[in-house]
Amino acid sequence: MIELTHVSKWYGPVQVLDDCSMSIAKGEVVVICGPSGSGKSTLIKCINGLEPFSKGTITVDGISVGDRATNLPKLRSRIGMVFQSFELFPHMTAGENIVLAQQKVLGRNREAAAVKATELLARMGLAEHATKYPAQLSGGQQQRVAIARALAMDPIAMLFDEPTSALDPEMITEVLDVMVKLAEDGMTMAVVTHEMGFARKVADRVVFMDQGSIVEDADKEAFFGTPRSQRAQLFLSKILQH
């Protein structure tokens, strides 16, 4: 469903993505990990065209992301994205955050959008928080609202950019639980994360990146059993020792 072929990207003279190729099939959960600055966030943002790339092609559901003729807003509305820093709109309540794009992008009427929001908030365990503003919610609650906001668009795939990195430890589980459920329901997911427990539980594949390139792309068992590259071994030993 998502296909990256030979994707490279430069910021001026600095190369941040180096010939990255990978694919994500429908219903597949792929975890992308690697040291900071390895380009994993940039890569995932290329998939919905939030970051332009310099070379190569990316297609989502057969539509070329880099093509100038592509209607990017329309394509983005079909791919959910969750950010590290939540990025709820602070001037709207949780409910309004979820309603906005349903109305303005999908053209749903207010009632239908509100029903959907209520339904999703309940699914996230946040039924009683619909009228609260983001500032009145904890980090974990905000991130779950952000997930609900993305799901409200009925996306064909979800992208997660370090969804738990900004959270206090006790809130990480509540967000991961929601993501696990989503994966089990068959959602196609690309997740940039350091949460190896999550990867072990639900990932189909793990992609390891370093210095802008994909060093390893392996089945979960193979990756956690014996990573082929030294760099991945080193990374895992650092991450898993605590």
Added chain:
Amino acid sequence: MFAGFDFGILWLNAPFLWNGMLLTLQLTLLAVGGGLLLGIVLAIARLSSIKSLAWLVEAYVNFLRSMPLILVIFWFYTLVPKLIGRPVSGFYSVLIAFVMFEAAYYSEIIRAGISSVRRNQIAAAMALGLTNLQSMRYVVLPQAVRNMIPVLLTQSIIMLQDTSLVYVVGLRDFLTSADIVASRDNRPTELYLFVAIVFLVICFSASRLVNRLRRRYAL
């Protein structure tokens, strides 16, 4: 303390002074409205990715911000009739001067307000499929406006005070009307004191309002 003062003079000339006040308020409101509209356009132009346009607007803003307002008023007073080839009432030439001048200041405030919204907010809006324009309209501007309302109001209070400069082109604003009465009846102290108190009351209540808004919209 006020022995020998005659405050009845204010009452006697109330309609005349009120007309002056009307002109002051009219000028302020129109200049603030026009300045805001032009300011929004300038701010968006300055933030645009078209480099030459952004540069042109920056030059305009920097130029007007380095000029004394009174000089700008003089210019437009002599310039506007020449440009359109027929005499123009002092009111309109002054109004245009105020709008052009205030727009330079407002555009900077608006630009700062828009820039104060975190870039990732735009990314989040676009990721949902909103277009550039929709992201601006529903996500960026509502937050930017909250950030800039207090500063915009402060600038508008200064604008109100600045309207007294129309004195130089002979328009009868509040201060000028008071001045006319003061010299005609030789009662400068009473009149100037009155003008000061009126300005104080208006500006003080406005800045109280600014403070309340600031607290209410603190995000």
